Each structure stands twice: as structure tokens, then as C-alpha cells.
Amino acid sequence: SVTSLVPDRAWVSGGARLLLAGADFVEGVTATIGGKEAAVRWKNAGLLEVMVPAASDPGSVDLVVANPDGQKASTSFLYERVPTPPKLIVVTPARGPTHGNVTVVLKEKTGSPAM
Numbered sequence: 001s002v003t004s005l006v007p008d009r010a011w012v013s014g015g016a017r018l019l020l021a022g023a024d025f026v027e028g029v030t031a032t033i034g035g036k037e038a039a040v041r042w043k044n045a046g047l048l049e050v051m052v053p054a055a056s057d058p059g060s061v062d063l064v065v066a067n068p069d070g071q072k073a074s075t076s077f078l079y080e081r082v083p084t085p086p087k088l089i090v091v092t093p094a095r096g097p098t099h100g101n102v103t104v105v106l107k108e109k110t111g112s113p114a115m
Contacts, residue, residue, distance in 0.1 A: 009078035014054030034061030
């Protein structure tokens, strides 16, 4: 059985490490997230470390763990879109004194101040 998953979401780019708590996990346990095979490290009968594979789209999917004897348990997992970083188009002033103490304004592509 699965009792908790931390974190319960990750970016679609994959690569996050999840800690999955539950009961009756045995060595050789496997996991899939959204139908894709995930790397699993068995810690003990109540704890697994799972690496999130990449996904093509954001959304809720099933995370399924399976013991070698065929027993399965599942929980839901959420893939999130990777946030787009802001694109700076203006830095004002472009130059300034080396002693500091100057206010700098950064503007994103949208025109709103970034900071």
C-alpha cells in the first residue's frame, strides 16, 4: 500500500526524486509513472526512492508500484509544466558607477518590471 508521496508533483522535464511511503514493499519492486518506467531504490519495506521520468504533457497520472510477486499499489501524481523564465529586454541604466548605490530597473518582454 502507498500512504504518502513527497512531493506529489514534479515538472514534465522529469528528474525529481520522490519519497514514497507505504507498507509491504520488497526488494525488486518496480514503479511506473504515467505508464513510464521509473528508477526505484528500495530503502526498506515502508520506503522507496523513485526518480520521475520525463512526460510529454502536464496533468494527473497514476504512479503504480509493483512487487515481484505481482502485488500492486497506486496513487495519483501530478506533472506540471516547466515555468518559462522571464526574458529581459531592458536594463536601465545600461551603465553606472562602480561604487554602487544605483537603482536598476529590469523589464520583461511584457513590459512589466521583473524586480
